[in-house]
Amino acid sequence: MLGKGKMRLPAKVKLVEVGPRDGLQNEPQTISTAVKIEWIDRLAGSGLRFIEVGSFVSPKWVPRMADTADVIAGLAVRDGVRYGVLVPNMRGFEAARSAGVKEIAVFAAASETFSRNNVNCSIAESLGRFRPVCEAAQTAGIAVRGYVSCVLGCPYEGEVPPQAVARVAKELMAMGCYEISLGDTIGRGTPARAQGLIDTVAEAVPVESLAAHFHDTYGQALANILAVLEKGVAVIDSAVAGLGGCPFAEGATGNAASEDVLYMLNGLGIETGVDLKQLAQAGQFICDQLGRPTASKAARALSGKAGR
Amino acid sequence: MLGKGKMRLPAKVKLVEVGPRDGLQNEPQTISTAVKIEWIDRLAGSGLRFIEVGSFVSPKWVPRMADTADVIAGLAVRDGVRYGVLVPNMRGFEAARSAGVKEIAVFAAASETFSRNNVNCSIAESLGRFRPVCEAAQTAGIAVRGYVSCVLGCPYEGEVPPQAVARVAKELMAMGCYEISLGDTIGRGTPARAQGLIDTVAEAVPVESLAAHFHDTYGQALANILAVLEKGVAVIDSAVAGLGGCPFAEGATGNAASEDVLYMLNGLGIETGVDLKQLAQAGQFICDQLGRPTASKAARALSGKAGR
Numbered sequence: 001m002l003g004k005g006k007m008r009l010p011a012k013v014k015l016v017e018v019g020p021r022d023g024l025q026n027e028p029q030t031i032s033t034a035v036k037i038e039w040i041d042r043l044a045g046s047g048l049r050f051i052e053v054g055s056f057v058s059p060k061w062v063p064r065m066a067d068t069a070d071v072i073a074g075l076a077v078r079d080g081v082r083y084g085v086l087v088p089n090m091r092g093f094e095a096a097r098s099a100g101v102k103e104i105a106v107f108a109a110a111s112e113t114f115s116r117n118n119v120n121c122s123i124a125e126s127l128g129r130f131r132p133v134c135e136a137a138q139t140a141g142i143a144v145r146g147y148v149s150c151v152l153g154c155p156y157e158g159e160v161p162p163q164a165v166a167r168v169a170k171e172l173m174a175m176g177c178y179e180i181s182l183g184d185t186i187g188r189g190t191p192a193r194a195q196g197l198i199d200t201v202a203e204a205v206p207v208e209s210l211a212a213h214f215h216d217t218y219g220q221a222l223a224n225i226l227a228v229l230e231k232g233v234a235v236i237d238s239a240v241a242g243l244g245g246c247p248f249a250e251g252a253t254g255n256a257a258s259e260d261v262l263y264m265l266n267g268l269g270i271e272t273g274v275d276l277k278q279l280a281q282a283g284q285f286i287c288d289q290l291g292r293p294t295a296s297k298a299a300r301a302l303s304g305k306a307g308r
Numbered sequence: 309m310l311g312k313g314k315m316r317l318p319a320k321v322k323l324v325e326v327g328p329r330d331g332l333q334n335e336p337q338t339i340s341t342a343v344k345i346e347w348i349d350r351l352a353g354s355g356l357r358f359i360e361v362g363s364f365v366s367p368k369w370v371p372r373m374a375d376t377a378d379v380i381a382g383l384a385v386r387d388g389v390r391y392g393v394l395v396p397n398m399r400g401f402e403a404a405r406s407a408g409v410k411e412i413a414v415f416a417a418a419s420e421t422f423s424r425n426n427v428n429c430s431i432a433e434s435l436g437r438f439r440p441v442c443e444a445a446q447t448a449g450i451a452v453r454g455y456v457s458c459v460l461g462c463p464y465e466g467e468v469p470p471q472a473v474a475r476v477a478k479e480l481m482a483m484g485c486y487e488i489s490l491g492d493t494i495g496r497g498t499p500a501r502a503q504g505l506i507d508t509v510a511e512a513v514p515v516e517s518l519a520a521h522f523h524d525t526y527g528q529a530l531a532n533i534l535a536v537l538e539k540g541v542a543v544i545d546s547a548v549a550g551l552g553g554c555p556f557a558e559g560a561t562g563n564a565a566s567e568d569v570l571y572m573l574n575g576l577g578i579e580t581g582v583d584l585k586q587l588a589q590a591g592q593f594i595c596d597q598l599g600r601p602t603a604s605k606a607a608r609a610l611s612g613k614a615g616r
Contacts, residue, residue, distance in 0.1 A: 002388070006500065006504075007499065062474045115477060189575070190571070190574075190576055191534050191576060192314065192317075192576050193575060195314070216566065216573050217605060218605055218606040219568035219571070219604065219605035219606050220568070220571065220575070220606075222527060222531040223530040226531045227315070252611075254605075257527065260526065260528070262529070263526050264499065264527075264531055266499075267498025267499070267500065267528070268498055268500050269500070274466050296526060296527065297526055297527035298526040298527050301495070301526050301561075
């Protein structure tokens with residue numbers, strides 16, 4: 001890249017808003033079902049077409065998501081907007097199907113120790129649980145998204161080899177996942193390693209099917225997203241206001257803030273179909289409900305100006 | 309950059325710590341001279357070799373820098389460590405020379421309106437003031453660094469053409485500046501525009517003499533730094549704890565946090581000679597004095613772990 005010449009970047013990027021699920025699941029305070037529904041509708045109103053709205057996991061483990069079925073029931077159907085939910089097993093799948101969702105997501109780890117601590121089983125066992133889920137989903141015409149966590153580091157094992165990520169990603173694709181979201185769960189990744197990861201995983205899964213899900217724990221999320229955009233990744237997961245974190249990963253705070261990501265993509269001339277002002281307003285809405293300032297710097301700067 | 313292949317990046321980067329000047333100049337509260345001296349010594353102890361410690365401007369305009377001469381007088385001489393100061397005119401230069409500094413910096417803008425609002429004169433007039441300063445500095449064997457502000461946007465004029473930045477940069481080099489620091493004063497830059505700026509300015513000034521001085525107002529600083537590293541820029545300005553801002557630029561908050569920058573450079577395998585742990589401790593030291601949390605996410609994450 002030294003010397004002249006422009007960055008080669010995707011012309012369009014698909015933004016996947018994970019705030020309502022990944023953003024809220026570990027919040028100390030409860031957000032009412034009605035507020036979740038209004039928030040999600042505001043997010044969709046900003047132009048977002050993919051929003052992860054909840055998960056059908058045991059309320060014992062994730063109480064914040066216990067009302068997922070009611071949230072889905074309350075959401076207005078919008079053309080071209082897809083609401084996804086996380087499901088850990090067949091039981092979760094049945095709940096998702098009854099709720100009438102068109103897309104589900106399954107969640108595997110690239111680190112054995114993280115897998116055992118997070119879903120209490122080995123990577124192979126977790127994939128074994130997802131196989132019937134993916135088959136049933138295909139029969140029911142429900143799309144399946146696959147997550148791989150700890151792709152750039154594990155809180156227990158430290159370094160995670162890209163080949164381990166590629167193996168899990170390949171198996172999830174083989175099961176019928178249409179997209180694989182690579183999660184830097186603890187946010188320790190840096191740009192060159194993120195690019196190396198994509199190089200390796202893209203040998204097992206087409207880069208068009210890869211999504212980047214980066215946490216900003218060390219302030220690296222946007223730089224890492226830029227780095228993988230340069231590798232052709234065109235699907236980015238983020239959460240408005242930089243909400244979220246991982247309860248099982250030490251110091252894993254905050255998804256990349258959707259507003260900051262969109263500000264960058266707009267500046268890069270990449271098409272997303274999302275309106276920054278409305279997205280920032282949706283972020284402010286949930287921050288007001290949570291009674292906390294936004295973690296999005298772009299949102300803070302824009303609201304500062306709006307205030308004048 | 310699409311497809312395989314590694315990023316081409318500089319093997320070494322020179323970090324310029326601007327916290328004691330750009331970071332403190334607009335702080336509402338006063339930091340005692342003794343504390344500034346201890347802080348700067350801790351910064352130098354982390355391995356930083358270039359630290360901007362103050363400015364010889366009218367205390368009427370920047371009261372926080374009124375004790376710059378005392379700060380310099382109190383600093384221990386360290387081999388290979390250079391302490392710089394900002395000077396606006398000959399009067400400031402004389403004060404800097406009397407203080408015995410080895411490096412000064414002059415500050416010009418790429419935007420006429422910003423220049424008039426910031427230093428109350430046109431760009432040409434400000435350059436006219438710097439000419440005798442640069443001549444006197446050369447005679448005295450004092451190195452001169454040149455700043456150009458508003459390189460990626462002006463709070464009053466909006467877009468700033470890269471050619472305007474290149475013209476000012478070229479004039480400053482012609483006067484004898486050994487390095488030109490390009491400042492995204494209001495933090496509105498995004499990576500492709502930052503690269504386009506470097507492409508244009510590098511036609512007027514060798515890229516080896518360019519430094520990137522990016523503010524994180526919209527959360528873009530690290531992505532922009534990565535983008536210019538890919539263009540061969542190997543000098544990065546930053547402030548520990550993400551301190552700083554610009555009093556004359558609406559919403560211009562926070563320099564890139566030195567800890568986040570160093571975390572990225574370490575991950576990229578780029579040599580800096582700076583120790584992240586000690587740098588983060590120096591950042592925590594001044595945050596404790598200011599009674600505020602750090603704005604560096606890497607520092608926050610590292611201290612969280614240190615606490616366990």
